[in-house]
Amino acid sequence: MLKLGVNIDHVATLRQARYRGREDGEPDPVAAALAAESAGAHGITAHLREDRRHILDGDVRRLREQIRTRLNFEMAITPEIVAFALSLRPEIVCLVPEHRQEVTTEGGLDVAGNLAGVREVCRQMADAGIEVSLFLDPDPDQVAAAARSGAGFIELHTGAYAERFHQKRERQLELDRLVRAARQAHELGLRVNAGHGLNLANVPLLHVVPHLEELNIGHTLISRALFVGLAEAVREMLAVMADYPG
Ligand code: PXP
Numbered sequence: 578m579l580k581l582g583v584n585i586d587h588v589a590t591l592r593q594a595r596y597r598g599r600e601d602g603e604p605d606p607v608a609a610a611l612a613a614e615s616a617g618a619h620g621i622t623a624h625l626r627e628d629r630r631h632i633l634d635g636d637v638r639r640l641r642e643q644i645r646t647r648l649n650f651e652m653a654i655t656p657e658i659v660a661f662a663l664s665l666r667p668e669i670v671c672l673v674p675e676h677r678q679e680v681t682t683e684g685g686l687d688v689a690g691n692l693a694g695v696r697e698v699c700r701q702m703a704d705a706g707i708e709v710s711l712f713l714d715p716d717p718d719q720v721a722a723a724a725r726s727g728a729g730f731i732e733l734h735t736g737a738y739a740e741r742f743h744q745k746r747e748r749q750l751e752l753d754r755l756v757r758a759a760r761q762a763h764e765l766g767l768r769v770n771a772g773h774g775l776n777l778a779n780v781p782l783l784h785v786v787p788h789l790e791e792l793n794i795g796h797t798l799i800s801r802a803l804f805v806g807l808a809e810a811v812r813e814m815l816a817v818m819a820d821y822p823g
Pocket residue numbers: 584586624651671673681682712732771772773774775793794795796797
């Protein structure tokens with residue numbers, strides 16, 4: 578079964594728009610996580626960015642205490658955030674690149690160009706019993722490097738596919754890249770997740786990508802929640818994921 582990880586960063590983004598730097602304002606990302614779980618989400622994802630632009634340290638600690646599914650802690654490889662993750666002990670961390678000027682995570686991690694650094698973080702996480710996923714563009718060199726890093730998972734970056742969704746030819750090329758990367762990862766013994774820019778319209782076609790275990794989805798769920806509520810938004814997404822061939 579294809580699982581749904583709900584990214585609740587955007588709930589915190591909305592809170593920060595009014596209550597900058599405060600954890601006690603509304604809407605509460607932890608309450609959103611609990612609502613998503615009650616509606617059937619299989620895990621919760623949160624990204625503690627270095628600039629703390631949305632999720633704050635205390636949010637992550639409350640998530641750790643209160644959620645009943647799996648915590649996927651998205652993080653950049655910096656000494657401060659690595660130390661935070663090791664003390665937090667989420668079930669899994671997803672290593673992402675982070676640039677201060679970007680609106681969201683805009684590209685995959687360059688594992689091939691920083692194999693020693695990624696390996697070291699994978700080793701530290703493994704010692705703490707934390708699984709590691711690497712957020713990667715569907716690029717064969719990056720997938721090959723991931724297989725040598727010690728990570729158990731990759732998360733394929735679906736942003737390029739999502740952006741080209743309305744251009745049929747380009748969309749097909751992006752889907753082909755995702756299919757090839759998922760096959761290669763599976764053959765190399767990696768487990769495969771995917772995420773970024775996914776929504777009710779583009780998830781069904783993604784079903785052609787083999788070996789997927791989990792989709793991490795944020796923006797569209799929080800956007801839909803304005804109109805139908807978060808629980809219904811999660812249920813709608815689970816419904817379109819249900820016939821993934823697996
Ligand atoms: N996966 C990763 C690694 C991400 O950085 C993000 C964006 O925060 C997502 C998934 C979710 O993307 P979106 O908010 O576009 O659904």
